[in-house]
Amino acid sequence: MIAVVIIIVALLLLLIVGFIAIFNGLVSKRNRVDNAWHQIDVQLKRRFDLIPNLVETVKGYAAHEKEVFEKVTQARAMVTQAGSVGQRAQAEGMITEALKTLFAVAENYPDLKANQNFLMLQEELSGTESKIAFARQFYNDSVMVYDNARQKFPGNIVAGMFSGKFPDKEYFEIEAPAERETPKVQF
Amino acid sequence: MKTGIYEQIAANKWKSALLVSLFMAVVVALGFFVGYLFSYRSGSLGGAVTGLIIASVIAVIMALVSYYKSDSAALMMSGAREITREEYPYLVNTVEGLAIAAGLPTPRVYVIDTDAMNAFATGRDPQHASIAVTRGLLERCNRLELEGVIAHEMSHIKNYDIRLMCMVVVLVGFVVIASELFLRMFIWGGIGGGRRRSGDGGGEGGIIYLALLVIGLVFLILSPIFAQLLQLSISRRREYLADASGAMLTRYPEGLASALEKLTVEARPFPHASKATAHLFIVQPFRKEGMQKHPERSSIWDTHPPVMERIRRLRAMASMDGMFNQAMMEARLQQ
Numbered sequence: 001m002i003a004v005v006i007i008i009v010a011l012l013l014l015l016i017v018g019f020i021a022i023f024n025g026l027v028s029k030r031n032r033v034d035n036a037w038h039q040i041d042v043q044l045k046r047r048f049d050l051i052p053n054l055v056e057t058v059k060g061y062a063a064h065e066k067e068v069f070e071k072v073t074q075a076r077a078m079v080t081q082a083g084s085v086g087q088r089a090q091a092e093g094m095i096t097e098a099l100k101t102l103f104a105v106a107e108n109y110p111d112l113k114a115n116q117n118f119l120m121l122q123e124e125l126s127g128t129e130s131k132i133a134f135a136r137q138f139y140n141d142s143v144m145v146y147d148n149a150r151q152k153f154p155g156n157i158v159a160g161m162f163s164g165k166f167p168d169k170e171y172f173e174i175e176a177p178a179e180r181e182t183p184k185v186q187f
Numbered sequence: 188m189k190t191g192i193y194e195q196i197a198a199n200k201w202k203s204a205l206l207v208s209l210f211m212a213v214v215v216a217l218g219f220f221v222g223y224l225f226s227y228r229s230g231s232l233g234g235a236v237t238g239l240i241i242a243s244v245i246a247v248i249m250a251l252v253s254y255y256k257s258d259s260a261a262l263m264m265s266g267a268r269e270i271t272r273e274e275y276p277y278l279v280n281t282v283e284g285l286a287i288a289a290g291l292p293t294p295r296v297y298v299i300d301t302d303a304m305n306a307f308a309t310g311r312d313p314q315h316a317s318i319a320v321t322r323g324l325l326e327r328c329n330r331l332e333l334e335g336v337i338a339h340e341m342s343h344i345k346n347y348d349i350r351l352m353c354m355v356v357v358l359v360g361f362v363v364i365a366s367e368l369f370l371r372m373f374i375w376g377g378i379g380g381g382r383r384r385s386g387d388g389g390g391e392g393g394i395i396y397l398a399l400l401v402i403g404l405v406f407l408i409l410s411p412i413f414a415q416l417l418q419l420s421i422s423r424r425r426e427y428l429a430d431a432s433g434a435m436l437t438r439y440p441e442g443l444a445s446a447l448e449k450l451t452v453e454a455r456p457f458p459h460a461s462k463a464t465a466h467l468f469i470v471q472p473f474r475k476e477g478m479q480k481h482p483e484r485s486s487i488w489d490t491h492p493p494v495m496e497r498i499r500r501l502r503a504m505a506s507m508d509g510m511f512n513q514a515m516m517e518a519r520l521q522q
Contacts (some may be wrong), residue, residue: 036290123280127277127280131481134288135288139290
């Protein structure tokens with residue numbers, strides 16, 4: 001009789017320990033997804049802050065390329081005004097495009113390309129550009145690990161019991177490496 | 188990839204602990220033995236206990252040094268210098284980017300001032316990691332190639348390869364130096380003891396001679412075993428694994444493949460190359476012109492798999508094309 005009670009208690013304890021482990025695993029995976037999301041923001045903010053400086057430097061050499069500057073400034077303004085996540089993503093995409101045009105235009109100005117400040121900004125921006133891509137990639141990886149933990153047995157049972165605590169997370173569209181390639185800086 | 192990253196991490200931590208235990212056991216046993224030999228005529232175990240205590244202290248100190256300081260030792264031996272963002276913005280940005288991709292804290296960045304093209308990572312865990320890159324590699328690799336190399340090193344950091352590989356540097360280095368020291372004492376002691384024996388008819392000199400003989404022999408036997416352990420800990424699988432997970436980080440296997448090709452075809456001698464640190468590097472370094480290995484062949488003494496085979500495997504990953512992302516995701520599932 002006592003043996004049976006001990007076995008039942010031991011099994012219950014095992015179940016509780018397992019439950020706690022799975023729950024905590026889910027929480028840390030969800031937090032990693034959130035953290036990864038903020039990582040993207042950090043890099044986007046960094047790019048956002050670098051732009052005025054870049055525009056000023058390029059203006060000093062190519063003041064008449066008004067179209068390009070407008071495009072960049074416009075895209076930057078759209079980011080600040082963006083309401084939803086979708087709008088924001090679209091605006092960020094526009095910045096990427098506008099910066100590509102800006103750097104392509106800069107190719108026509110040898111003096112500008114020799115400017116130390118410009119070279120530094122170009123390196124910072126292309127570095128930040130790849131960091132944005134890497135941050136998105138890490139975010140996607142984190143979402144996948146989180147989804148697996150949520151959907152596979154026995155995690156799905158725990159996740160189901162606390163469905164409000166473990167919401168769906170969206171994937172970012174994966175960019176091809178070729179798109180990530182930004183204008184090269186030659187040393 | 189059959190083994191998930193967590194199994195790899197657990198195996199590396201376990202092997203590191205085993206390495207330290209083995210090392211401490213050997214040193215303590217030797218201390219006891221030496222102490223015993225030096226005092227066995229007195230009939231007490233006093234000498235043996237003293238030897239045991241001294242050896243234990245040495246073993247603990249060496250173990251702590253290997254855990255906390257082996258990264259500095261490896262960096263110093265390779266002539267690496269810590270750099271700032273202002274000096275090498277390009278390199279620092281690349282390292283930061285891949286740290287983000289791997290979800291790790293940014294390692295400290297070092298540059299080795301040489302024309303040779305090579306790189307290595309070191310440290311005891313991802314929170315205390317460093318990456319060192321040679322100037323030659325920075326000058327001759329493009330961004331995607333550099334990303335490939337850094338991603339390979341980042342994988343070594345993530346897998347805890349760095350802890351094991353680095354502790355090997357100090358612990359094996361200590362055993363090799365001690366073994367050489369004892370062997371030399373054995374040779375000199377042998378001559379000295381012999382002279383004394385002919386002078387006053389044996390005694391103290393003979394015992395010391397015997398002790399040194401035994402220690403010398405033990406180390407003589409142990410050194411190759413330790414060397415073998417070193418080889419095992421470096422196993423080629425580790426490099427293939429770091430190549431594959433590195434390619435997963437950049438999502439572009441061709442970057443690392445073409446970097447490896449450059450590193451081999453345009454290889455330059457690396458003046459700081461040493462047997463103690465060779466296994467840390469991304470490709471096997473060599474000290475003098477003409478010492479480099481043939482890239483297709485391999486021998487059991489190589490610390491790395493043949494480069495051509497590594498490139499072939501990376502290109503095979505890349506040629507899966509659209510399947511590549513899918514395959515990588517599948518591999519990641521095992522995390």
